Amino acid sequence: MRGSGSARGREIGSNLVSPQFDLYVSRASWLHRLDPRTKMAFVTVSFALLLLNDQLTLMVAYLVAVHLLLRQAEIPWSRIRWLWDRTWLVSLMIFLLWPIFYPSGEPVLVGWRFIQITVPSLVEGLSAALRVIDLAFAVLVLLVSTDQTRLVQGLVRLGLPFEWGLGLAIGLRYLPLLHGTYQTITDAQRARGWSPGQGSLIRRARAYVPALVALVIAALRLSDALTLALAARGFQPGQPRSVRRPLRMERADGWVLGASGLLLVAAVVLRFGLP
Amino acid sequence: MSEPAVELSNCHYRYNGTVPALQGVSCTIEPGSWVAVVGQNGSGKTTLAKLCNGLLRPHAGRVRVMGQDARRQSVAQLARQVGYLFQNPDHQLFAPTVREEIAFGLDNLGFDPAEKEERLEETLKLFGLEAFAERPPAVLGYGLRRQVTVASLFALRPPILILDEPTAGLDWGRTKLLLERSRILHQSGHTIIFVTHNMRLVAEWAERVLVLHKGRLLADDTPRAVFGQPELLARAALSPPPITELSQRLRSLGLRGDSPSVEAFCEEVAQLVAARSEAIS
Amino acid sequence: MHPIVAVEDLHYAYPPLAPGQPPVPVLHGVSLSLSRGECLALLGPTGAGKSTLCLALNGIIPHLLGGSLSGSVRIGGQNTRDSTPGRLSQMVGLVFQEPESQLFTMTVDDEVAFGLESLALPPEEIEARLTESLEALGIDHLRARSPLELSGGEKQRVALAAALALRPEVLVLDEPTASLDPQGARSLLSAVARLRRENRTTILWVTHDVDRLPLLADRVAVLAQGRIVAQGTPREVFSCTDLLHQLGLAVPQMWELSSHVNRLWDTDHGWLTVNEAAEALERRLRE
Numbered sequence: 090m091r092g093s094g095s096a097r098g099r100e101i102g103s104n105l106v107s108p109q110f111d112l113y114v115s116r117a118s119w120l121h122r123l124d125p126r127t128k129m130a131f132v133t134v135s136f137a138l139l140l141l142n143d144q145l146t147l148m149v150a151y152l153v154a155v156h157l158l159l160r161q162a163e164i165p166w167s168r169i170r171w172l173w174d175r176t177w178l179v180s181l182m183i184f185l186l187w188p189i190f191y192p193s194g195e196p197v198l199v200g201w202r203f204i205q206i207t208v209p210s211l212v213e214g215l216s217a218a219l220r221v222i223d224l225a226f227a228v229l230v231l232l233v234s235t236d237q238t239r240l241v242q243g244l245v246r247l248g249l250p251f252e253w254g255l256g257l258a259i260g261l262r263y264l265p266l267l268h269g270t271y272q273t274i275t276d277a278q279r280a281r282g283w284s285p286g287q288g289s290l291i292r293r294a295r296a297y298v299p300a301l302v303a304l305v306i307a308a309l310r311l312s313d314a315l316t317l318a319l320a321a322r323g324f325q326p327g328q329p330r331s332v333r334r335p336l337r338m339e340r341a342d343g344w345v346l347g348a349s350g351l352l353l354v355a356a357v358v359l360r361f362g363l364p
Numbered sequence: 365m366s367e368p369a370v371e372l373s374n375c376h377y378r379y380n381g382t383v384p385a386l387q388g389v390s391c392t393i394e395p396g397s398w399v400a401v402v403g404q405n406g407s408g409k410t411t412l413a414k415l416c417n418g419l420l421r422p423h424a425g426r427v428r429v430m431g432q433d434a435r436r437q438s439v440a441q442l443a444r445q446v447g448y449l450f451q452n453p454d455h456q457l458f459a460p461t462v463r464e465e466i467a468f469g470l471d472n473l474g475f476d477p478a479e480k481e482e483r484l485e486e487t488l489k490l491f492g493l494e495a496f497a498e499r500p501p502a503v504l505g506y507g508l509r510r511q512v513t514v515a516s517l518f519a520l521r522p523p524i525l526i527l528d529e530p531t532a533g534l535d536w537g538r539t540k541l542l543l544e545r546s547r548i549l550h551q552s553g554h555t556i557i558f559v560t561h562n563m564r565l566v567a568e569w570a571e572r573v574l575v576l577h578k579g580r581l582l583a584d585d586t587p588r589a590v591f592g593q594p595e596l597l598a599r600a601a602l603s604p605p606p607i608t609e610l611s612q613r614l615r616s617l618g619l620r621g622d623s624p625s626v627e628a629f630c631e632e633v634a635q636l637v638a639a640r641s642e643a644i645s
Numbered sequence: 646m647h648p649i650v651a652v653e654d655l656h657y658a659y660p661p662l663a664p665g666q667p668p669v670p671v672l673h674g675v676s677l678s679l680s681r682g683e684c685l686a687l688l689g690p691t692g693a694g695k696s697t698l699c700l701a702l703n704g705i706i707p708h709l710l711g712g713s714l715s716g717s718v719r720i721g722g723q724n725t726r727d728s729t730p731g732r733l734s735q736m737v738g739l740v741f742q743e744p745e746s747q748l749f750t751m752t753v754d755d756e757v758a759f760g761l762e763s764l765a766l767p768p769e770e771i772e773a774r775l776t777e778s779l780e781a782l783g784i785d786h787l788r789a790r791s792p793l794e795l796s797g798g799e800k801q802r803v804a805l806a807a808a809l810a811l812r813p814e815v816l817v818l819d820e821p822t823a824s825l826d827p828q829g830a831r832s833l834l835s836a837v838a839r840l841r842r843e844n845r846t847t848i849l850w851v852t853h854d855v856d857r858l859p860l861l862a863d864r865v866a867v868l869a870q871g872r873i874v875a876q877g878t879p880r881e882v883f884s885c886t887d888l889l890h891q892l893g894l895a896v897p898q899m900w901e902l903s904s905h906v907n908r909l910w911d912t913d914h915g916w917l918t919v920n921e922a923a924e925a926l927e928r929r930l931r932e
Contacts, residue, residue, distance in 0.1 A: 280439060280443055532740070536853070601827075614923065
């Protein structure tokens with residue numbers, strides 16, 4: 090039997106959140122060196138561009154461009170495939186359902202009772218499907234090239250209170266641990282004869298109480314211990330702090346921000362036309 | 365010749381498909397024996413222990429529990445025969461009262477209500493938990509939480525008990541209590557498997573020791589035989605209890621160098637001295 | 646010579662678990678003192694209040710956890726009640742038992758720098774102290790690694806380095822080796838021993854590891870049910886056999902051996918380490 094996953098695969102929770110909690114891939118590319126705020130601006134502008142418009146050519150162009158960008162930044166295909174694995178199904182569903190629910194225009198390819206599949210709606214469907222993938226890849230660009238610490242640092246520089254940023258950073262850091270704790274907890278309960286598999290959905294949900302309650306208690310204990318650890322390290326909420334490696338905008342950031350600005354203008358013009 | 369309690373045949377296990385945790389491990393654990401599994405962190409001790417109750421399935425090789433192939437049974441099914449105590453009690457406590465916590469396993473394994481009540485009361489009494497029966501285990505102190513998880517396991521009285529670092533963080537008094545309760549089960553024929561770093565415990569209580577290093581079984585022998593081989597221990601990055609270290613230091617004076625306990629050491633020394641005074645006179 | 650740590654008649658009760666319930670008293674008049682450069686080992690059964698005492702030394706009790714405290718805890722003359730855990734962290738460093746729940750950043754250097762950033766020190770000074778701390782514990786090579794990937798012993802050394810970066814004069818170690826394998830325990834304790842030798846750090850070491858205790862501790866104190874019931878040199882404390890037995894506390898195996906040997910040969914040995922026992926027995930058996 091390959092690994093312990095097959096026996097566990099049937100359990101709720103083990104597959105919902107992939108153990109891939111940290112998408113970051115460490116490389117020394119120009120993309121990695123950009124300030125996280127610049128990359129956040131890029132994501133925001135991408136969202137504006139993709140949500141304000143619906144041209145198929147735009148969606149395809151963006152998809153190609155973002156792949157080139159990622160490869161240029163030395164991001165491995167495995168990471169790119171990871172995202173495709175998680176978005177293709179939703180995308181396909183959109184493509185298949187769109188023409189059924191939003192028939193429009195001519196010519197009609199297929200008609201059956203009240204369902205009309207027209208060419209324009211197929212094009213729209215494809216565009217909508219690709220948009221979802223494009224949006225996901227825009228976010229991937231940020232997450233794959235920015236480590237968690239820098240990400241949170243960026244948010245704090247943009248105005249997030251430090252304590253919130255610390256809470257976020259610690260939360261991210263402990264996700265893998267809590268996932269592991271959950272696995273241990275389910276192991277421990279199974280070793281006591283617990284088998285939640287059978288029965289109705291409600292029955293199964295109730296059956297998960299021993300595992301979930303134990304997890305919540307473990308998480309609470311962890312947060313208690315962390316509070317003490319932070320205090321022992323001199324952390325005082327509200328007090329001024331220094332930063333060992335402060336974020337600094339470089340020339341490259343300027344270029345990317347400038348390009349993003351232009352892209353934003355283009356997005357608006359494309360959508361609303363020139364005044 | 366009765367069936368072995370647990371039999372591992374040439375077992376291999378890899379975490380995430382790449383990190384080898386066990387390589388070609390074979391061992392036979394006889395029913396009613398007390399076995400200690402030792403090794404550094406990362407040597408494969410816990411992996412081996414988890415193979416014994418189905419929490420992990422080997423990628424190659426075979427595990428038989430009480431004569432049956434473990435592959436055919438789920439962990440919950442194997443729980444009738446093999447009980448597993450996890451190192452951290454906080455990884456299983458969930459019930460609103462100690463009583464319900466202990467009853468959880470009994471319910472899962474389908475004991476009838478009369479038997480269940482009897483075992484529950486007996487266990488609460490045996491472990492001194494009567495006063496805490498209606499309190500939530502999660503708010504008790506660490507020593508008591510540990511007690512509750514041990515009690516939950518012992519209430520089931522499975523033929524084979526695997527205890528993963530059960531004495532970590534416990535003071536000597538509670539450690540001894542745990543060992544004595546394990547001994548009671550052992551004397552009535554249960555098989556006890558301890559995964560531990562505590563070499564004194566191994567030397568004084570175990571009948572057999574399995575030494576693991578980097579996923580391989582380096583030794584499968586009595587404590588005396590294992591502690592009497594300093595090269596083996598060095599290879600496995602283990603150190604013997606102080607008394608054994610001492611007896612190795614005094615080999616040049618005629619000691620065997622494998623004393624597992626203070627009593628054994630003193631006996632050996634007394635014999636040595638007696639032999640000498642006889643030789644002189 | 647004023648002791649650097651002076652605990653006088655400390656009584657403490659945790660706030661109630663739920664409203665309407667009584668407070669939870671844990672310490673009932675603890676008096677303890679440590680002189681500069683001394684290492685005191687604190688023994689006691691589980692639940693005696695050892696961790697509570699540790700938290701009272703760096704101000705977490707009472708400032709963060711509340712509860713009712715009477716008596717006093719003075720660190721370098723400063724009463725902890727008149728200070729804050731933030732300021733006290735520069736005088737008392739605390740290392741907890743579980744490595745997992747006291748390392749909360751993504752890299753070792755960020756971890757050690759965290760406390761220094763909390764003090765709002767300039768980046769250059771942070772770097773300097775950071776390197777100093779890492780080198781003192783022999784973990785400079787682990788600087789860029791994630792604490793998640795390290796072994797138990799390495800994690801605890803990172804926790805220690807992070808506490809030391811604040812340059813406390815007193816180090817409180819709350820069962821630092823309990824979660825470690827023997828190799829990890831050895832590496833941590835030898836790092837602590839080195840710190841003592843080089844910096845004359847005062848250490849309060851809560852432990853169950855009586856066999857390793859004599860290698861580091863100058864004095865031993867026994868805490869039971871919120872009170873100090875014995876105090877003195879290791880030999881003095883381990884001689885209280887009845888008390889220790891009653892409390893369920895172990896003595897070093899070599900000490901056990903000396904009791905047996907004393908009964909056998911009518912001697913008065915008190916061995917704490919294998920070396921002492923080996924030397925004495927060699928002499929005796931060569932006669």
